Amino acid sequence: MKKIIMFAVLFTFFFPSMNGLAQKLSQEEIFQQRMDIYKRVEERSGVPWYYLAAIDQFERSIRYVRKDLPDPDEIIGYYIPAEKWAGPANPNPDDVNPISIEIFGGIGLDGNKDGKVDRKNGEDLLFTLAQYLKKYEMNDTDFRIALWNYYKRDQSVRSVMTNANIYRHFKRIDLDGKSFPIPRGYNYSYKNTWGDRRGWGGRRIHEGTDIFAGYGAPVRAVAYGVVELKGWNKYGGWRIGIRDLNNTYHYYAHLNGFAKDLSVGDIVEPGTVIGSVGSSGYGPPGTSGKFPPHLHFGMYKDNGINEWSFDPYPHLRLWERQSNKKKK
Template sequence: MRIILLLAIMIFSSGISVKANEMTQSEMNEKRMELYKKTEIATGVPWFYLAAVDQYERSIRNVRKDLPKPNGLLGIYIQPEHWTGITNPDKKDVNPKSISFFNGLGQDGTGDGIADPNHTEDVLFTIGNYIAQYGTDDTRFRLALWNYYKRDKTVGAIMSNTQVYRKMNRINLDEKAFPIPKGYNYSYRDTWGHRRGWGGRRIHEGTDIFAGYGTPVRAVAYGVVELKGWNKYGGWRVGIRDLNNTYHYYAHLNGFAKGLKIGDVVQSGEVIGNVGSSGYGPPGTSGKFPPHLHFGMYKDDGIKEWSFDPYHYLKVWERTERKK
């Protein structure tokens, strides 16, 4: 045990001193992976578990007003009372011994005798050891996540991140794709928020991209298939959650890509189905409107989920692809 502890301290004491705002996205990903790998050696927790938690926390901190914005390499934020211990009278305590006495999570990952909640290595070492208490397989990881977050949707989002990172074996997965490939005719305009009447009064939560029957539909981002099948509004549809905890909804399809199933990891630009006019009735209903892809985006912030206008994102992805 003493040798393992010394090894962990040596690993973290070599710390990565860097200002995140002075780095490119590629450099940040490289440094993050270095941190994940070091923590894996020190705690025995697979790097993709650590990366999945970090990415989830970053995604919710970027949209929540009650959490501080991430300003360093890591997105993980541990509430002060959890870091020091709920019954600890000193909410700024950085002494590992007194933190442990009050059952706080905070640990010293660098061997300097300080458990600093603002120190990258200390935070990641703390999360790694928390997970390690439960075990290092998916079932035990799920249990660790549930006991920490107490929310099924959060557990599911982090497990989706885990699947993607484990399969792709990298974290630089920021590429985006326009849902219709180049070479096909299509048209669209901003239709988010427009009124819809079929099935009851409601608003249009997406952008309609009109194209011919059978036009390929592609995943816009890396993610995991959460939903596939029929509903009376969207017809044949697919739902994919990406690494930013954004849910992408593709509806009115004519069919699905062969072999596509719930739980699959998909890559940016991968064909997931084709354009149709299904929906507005029982399974198989089609032709009640011109063929088009309904594309919707929904953001989850760890408390609630809401729809937002995808039009401007589509424009950016379209322009980016045209420049290639």
């Protein structure tokens, strides 16, 4: 028995990464544990799970791209600063005692009824969030008001509502699939053109990747998202903007036309046809033919404060490989 115990100790000492590796959750397990927490908090608070999930996912997405916020936990992404959770005058920012937290004016609550108010516990975090949301009626109009009073920013409200609408529509959260914007069977070509100079309309850089294809080739949504914009722009011609669950805005420009009945506010999924390749733009509405037909695809990241463009080329290559594998 002593030999067995000694071996176990030595194995853990010399191979600590193996021990951690065995404990790592799969993406499927993460989604399941996350959903279980949403449902439990919904049952205890009466706040719909998709509202909780929408805020949680929004905060997860901004924490990955903000230097002033710590990276999110593997399961729950919602964040409350320690001084707000435990109380601004609390000498112990990691306090988990519900009595002292209440005395010092902290907002933290015990969500899982274990007698502790733990800021690192996802159920405690979301139950505390739910108590704030319960000050409002449980409908989209009042939820928007609650979000505005919390974030004080229109785009943050729209982003959270995007998440809520998607989760409510599909009734699940494992929605991380992607598609390449041009289907297989159509000839296309592209290279990394992000950052190239553009001269029409003034000196500027190219904020996207051009995918050249024939007129009328279908253009598909690359992710689960909500149509945020549709119409004409003198630079992009007929264009569509779709925001996904990671608070990334996908921009499809120079289209020949839109898919029938596609409207702002519509929910799309990977592979949904949203329009077709064209050469519209560089002039007043209807201008076309000033350049070869192609799809301009851009990606913009929002961090809850501002938004910026980033290079979509590596993502396109990955989605193209993944789409090709699915067809084999």
